[in-house]
Amino acid sequence: MRDDRHPHRPDATTPPPTEQEDTPPMTLRTERDVLAAVPDGCLIDGVWRPTATVFDVHDPATGEVLAQVADATPAEAAEALDAACRAQPGWAATPPRQRAELLRRAYDLLLARADDFALLITLEMGKPLAESQGEVRYAADFLLWFSEQAVRIGGEYRLAPDGGSRLVTTRQPVGPCLLITPWNFPLAMMTRKVGPALAAGCTALLKPAEETPLSCLLLAQVLIEAGLPPGVIGLLPTGKPAELVGPLLADARLRKLSFTGSTEVGRELAAASGKQLLRSSMELGGNAPFLVFEDADLDAAVAGALLAKLRNGGQSCVAANRFLVHETAAEEFVERLTEEMSAVRLARGTDPLARLGPVISEEQRDRIALLVSDAVDRGAKVHTGGAEPAGRGWFFPPTVLSGVPGDALMVQQEIFGPVAQVQRFTDEADAVRRANATGSGLVGYLYTRDIGRALRVADALECGMVGVNRGLVSNAAAPFGGVKDSGLGREGGFEGIDEYLSTKYLAVDLG
The missing domain is CATH 3.40.605.10 (Aldehyde Dehydrogenase; Chain A, domain 1)
Incomplete structure (x- = not known):
């Protein structure tokens, strides 16, 4: 694109004024060159x-x-x-x-x-x-x-009955x-x-x-x-x-x-x-459930939760939206997830140390903040994050909530941001019931060491894709899509x- 069609300001590459100030920004020339290569x-x-x-x-x-x-x-x-x-x-x-x-x-x-x-x-x-x-x-x-x-691309040739x-x-x-x-x-x-x-x-x-x-x-x-x-x-x-x-x-x-x-x-x-x-x-x-059973490998479950929640800043239709954890594992899961989420560096994406960038717009950031405040008003506890930082740009910090009630807006709506809400379940039937209590049906995740349970729950989940002991399902060689309100084809x-x-x-x- 022509340079006159791409106005830049002198501070366009400066990170927002939070903890990122010690990291030198990427040079303006590199960004200008890439932008100039885009067709007009x-x-x-x-x-x-x-x-x-x-x-x-x-x-x-x-x-x-x-x-x-x-x-x-x-x-x-x-x-x-x-x-x-x-x-x-x-x-x-x-x-x-x-x-x-x-x-x-x-x-x-x-x-x-x-x-x-x-x-x-x-x-x-x-x-x-x-x-x-x-x-x-x-x-x-x-x-x-x-x-x-x-x-x-094939066809068929056969004899009529x-x-x-x-x-x-x-x-x-x-x-x-x-x-x-x-x-x-x-x-x-x-x-x-x-x-x-x-x-x-x-x-x-x-x-x-x-x-x-x-x-x-x-x-x-x-x-x-x-x-x-x-x-x-x-x-x-x-x-x-x-x-x-x-x-x-x-x-x-x-x-x-x-x-x-x-x-x-x-x-x-x-x-x-x-x-x-x-x-x-x-x-x-989507409104993806992420199920963690009592026999799950918690190290793997927390690692998978970070991937399923923070990939793309949570701005993904396959992002984990509801973390449903067995009551005997919930406290430890929240502690571990909070520790990991608290350590995530929030910065402009060009910062080499950034693990989480901004959300796409001011409107989206404000919507995420509204969902969090609604959950807190209804009794949820904030373990980390919860409020946008001061400064330029549309940032929202990694956030962990527990005790989120079923009537909270973020339980019913897709968060599309770096907010993990944790709820407890009692047994397998309760987990499946909670997971399916949504009009969406794109993807679900489950963590268990019991292969029989994994197959039973995967069959019972009302969604088009299931990650079994895995927080990432996308693959060009696999069919991507959902059921119910999550789409067609x-x-x-x-x-x-x-x-x-x-x-x-x-x-x-x-x-």
Whole structure:
């Protein structure tokens, strides 16, 4: 991007005035160079086009304007859909091996620029640089995985039961897609969608979150460099998503919607896409239970709790939201978790020692504070953290609460922040009942040494994924998705490409 489109202030890299003052900030030149490499405009038919207006992207560690980004309009979105429709027949007819090789080149190019992408993610989203580096590797894995699946799209040939014909099935791309991604994993959530779409032979319009569009802009440039033909993808950053998305969902030429975000917005998009009977996949909110039984390895459980709670600052749909611990282990678990959470360094993500960065916005920070104060007002005890520090940026400290009552807001709502609430249960049936007492059903975690119990509880949990003695479930080779209010469909794994394919049946009479 041009430097005049990315205003910087002299103090833009200074950490917030807490305990971080002794750490030198990253040099302004490095950050400026990475920002300057981000393409300008929106991508339509293979060309980066300027827009009449721009919108601000903020650094959540300082609150300052980090960059200004093209603000695409509904008219420009319509042009991008025109281009995607023109490109669809040719891209669908492209041999699977060629599509696979293009995705593999994009994988290599992404990893070659891993440091740039990681810094960009940290600047726009706030997570520590080490976590951003992990996201880049995770994002790249989806390009690699779906490059391998592009050549494995299969069908079937079998004899009809009456012997009178042959039943042949083939798989075909569904057609132009709209891919809408959230701000918390700005790169990985896009590759998790664009990888299978391209592998299946679909063209796509990409709409990144307005809070974090920069890494997606750079990803689009990487795909172009990998050889993607004009029109196969369009990139539409916007500060007014509802105005842009609505007309696209009403256009009969669009055939698929994939959305990751809140359940509330997902419901609205599902209702709108239903008018055109769009193929839809929705990865929505969670309220993950984290069960610790009396026979659990507490060292492993606490380590897993830190990973499941603090990864991405707790701003993840698979973050542990409710820690349900057997009454005989609860006191020790709280003590150990409090000790570990108290030692976490809160700092701007570019600080090499940072283990926890800011939350995405002032609004989100205030919402977390409200959930904590509500729980405390209802009788919960604060063991560490609990209130935002003074200074610039949108920080909230690692927080541990115990004695959280069932009617507290944070029990019913997704916290999306670095707050661990601990409740006690009495037995296995009580644990499962409490775990399932939510409308969400994305992921659950459980810790026990009893393999029989592990399998029983995993079967009983009403969710799409379960971590057994493990605080991390995400893997490009595994199907990601939930049940109940947590969404429709799966991303990743062998199932991920199916969301972008339609089955065609041929009844063949051989005479």
